[in-house]
Amino acid sequence: MRIDDVRRLDLGTFVRPAEETGTGLPRVDVVYGYVVRTPGGVLLLDTGLGKADDETEAWYRPRRVSVDEALGTVGLATADVGLVVNCHLHFDHIGGNPRFAGRPLFCQRTELETARAGDYTVPELVDFAGASYDVLDGEAEIVAGVHVIPTPGHVAGHQSVVVVCDDGSVVLAGQAHDTASQWSADVLAARAGELGHRPPLPEPSPWLARILELDPRRVVFAHDAAVWVP
Numbered sequence: 196m197r198i199d200d201v202r203r204l205d206l207g208t209f210v211r212p213a214e215e216t217g218t219g220l221p222r223v224d225v226v227y228g229y230v231v232r233t234p235g236g237v238l239l240l241d242t243g244l245g246k247a248d249d250e251t252e253a254w255y256r257p258r259r260v261s262v263d264e265a266l267g268t269v270g271l272a273t274a275d276v277g278l279v280v281n282c283h284l285h286f287d288h289i290g291g292n293p294r295f296a297g298r299p300l301f302c303q304r305t306e307l308e309t310a311r312a313g314d315y316t317v318p319e320l321v322d323f324a325g326a327s328y329d330v331l332d333g334e335a336e337i338v339a340g341v342h343v344i345p346t347p348g349h350v351a352g353h354q355s356v357v358v359v360c361d362d363g364s365v366v367l368a369g370q371a372h373d374t375a376s377q378w379s380a381d382v383l384a385a386r387a388g389e390l391g392h393r394p395p396l397p398e399p400s401p402w403l404a405r406i407l408e409l410d411p412r413r414v415v416f417a418h419d420a421a422v423w424v425p
């Protein structure tokens with residue numbers, strides 16, 4: 196695998212209302228998935244915006260791109276996908292999951308339990324006919340060179356994927372941070388000591404050290420077109 200083999204899929208947009216942006220203004224947010232051909236098959240991270248209840252639809256006004264259409268832009272079909280990872284199970288990350296019945300869906304146990312407890316996501320997108328979960332408790336190398344690493348924060352069961360390529364590692368961060376800028380600030384928090392700064396200093400995310408051990412050359416996000424590079 197090479198870094199450039201990780202391809203981004205445009206899965207649509209939605210409008211985040213002013214109440215959630217902190218700026219007093221609405222904001223258009225993008226939804227990205229990622230796909231990479233691994234030695235264990237084609238891996239897909241996230242499957243797009245699901246059809247939610249009327250209230251959620253009216254709140255976020257989503258414009259969906261189907262996972263079939265998105266995969267088509269990189270010359271793939273749903274039948275080509277061997278394994279699916281969801282960074283978490285909110286409705287904007289699992290919309291196309293039922294297209295992958297019978298194929299392993301990797302998620303953290305705590306995330307699946309939260310989703311099944313209700314009031315969290317679209318239940319029909321979690322327990323559909325043929326749903327086949329590969330439940331993880333923490334970190335796992337699901338295919339040689341493909342590491343799923345818990346990155347709690349946005350939700351307790353959030354996870355990211357690190358793909359170790361011949362020319363460096365790519366982090367499919369999902370929503371570990373919403374933006375590349377926030378990731379950048381987190382990395383600087385982790386390095387503040389070695390850079391010679393004295394307290395008081397910001398605390399880095401507890402999971403960041405593990406990801407930095409894998410020496411990422413590129414970090415990509417679910418809701419940001421910007422890419423972090425060291």
Ligand SMILES: [Zn+2]
Binds near residue numbers: 285288370
């Ligand atoms: Zn999201």
